[in-house]
Amino acid sequence: MMVVTAARSGRIPLDTEGSTPTQLLAGRLANPYIFPLLACLAVGYFDWRRAMNNRERNHAFYQSQRWQHKRAVVMRKYNYEDQEAKRYGRVVQATMIHHIYPLAQYPMLALQTWNLLPLSAASHNKMHDRLTDEVTGAGLYWQEKRRHEFVKFFSEKN
Template sequence: MGKFYESKRWRKKRGHILRRDSYQCQESKRYGKYAEATTVHHIYPLEEYPDLALMDWNLISMSAAQHDRMHDRKTDKITAAGLYWQRKRRREFEAWEKLRCINSNGREK
């Protein structure tokens, strides 16, 4: 995945997401606090969902400290904080899944 994060497409998308979120950490903002966002987090992980790598709805600006709270760095599993964002974007994820199923075999599964 290292090459992905070095790609021109990712750098352009990352800049877009940071600007969209006004360079504010969205996780800190949930709690009424301000922190500068320096990282863009994949709500549904890149490793599991590469097709969502550049989808705006799957990306959110965060501070490095808050981003570290999204993943258990030993197991690389999503934490409760990360699951909050997955629940929040569940509707978009389900719409994407449905469209993917339709596109993969021409009809709904």
Template sequence: MFYKSTKWLRKRETVLRRDEYLCQECKRYGRSTSATTVHHAHPLEQYPEFKLVSENLVSFCGACHDTMHNRTTDELTEAGERWKARVSPLLQAKGYNV
């Protein structure tokens, strides 16, 4: 499974460190909450080419991560779509087609 691979675990740690182990959604609202999850802004299932691209990855606390996905349909919520739109220019700047 991808989420148990050495490559993912290393990348996850790199992203958490980059984001100073803080939830980036909470940080937008002036809160300081520990990040426990690294989220794929462009979902892994639909965009496997971005699975290890740092610009596509963002650190969230569990509560914020849960607000990014509709767990029934497994689609992005409005909040998840906002993060996807937020990282798209970063991916485009790196030469990725989004």
């Protein structure tokens, strides 16, 4: 048995003896803290240096005064309501802001109000795959909905 340190709960025993990468990816290892990391390692595309650089860069951005102000403006604009849940007629409190067009691919849209969407943690997790960080169907819906602003933004820049 090996022990893995998790950020929230300290030390979590993790028995992986006899587990194959396929079993890990199939979800037979039901540890929510370590499963995404093991899945990345099992498929062989996880780059630690790039992940750390992105994390440090993103941390600096999300701690900036400009982001904090923009976040507050967007939350007030939408009355602190999760916009994905509202789409289905439910009222859920938003706890975070989602970049409709991802920050990593479109840093120039980082502070554009039309590119920001208040969501709950559950709705935010539905917007993109947490292993590959690719936009999912729900995220694509919002990209299509905001395509007009996206096209207008880039046509004005040329």
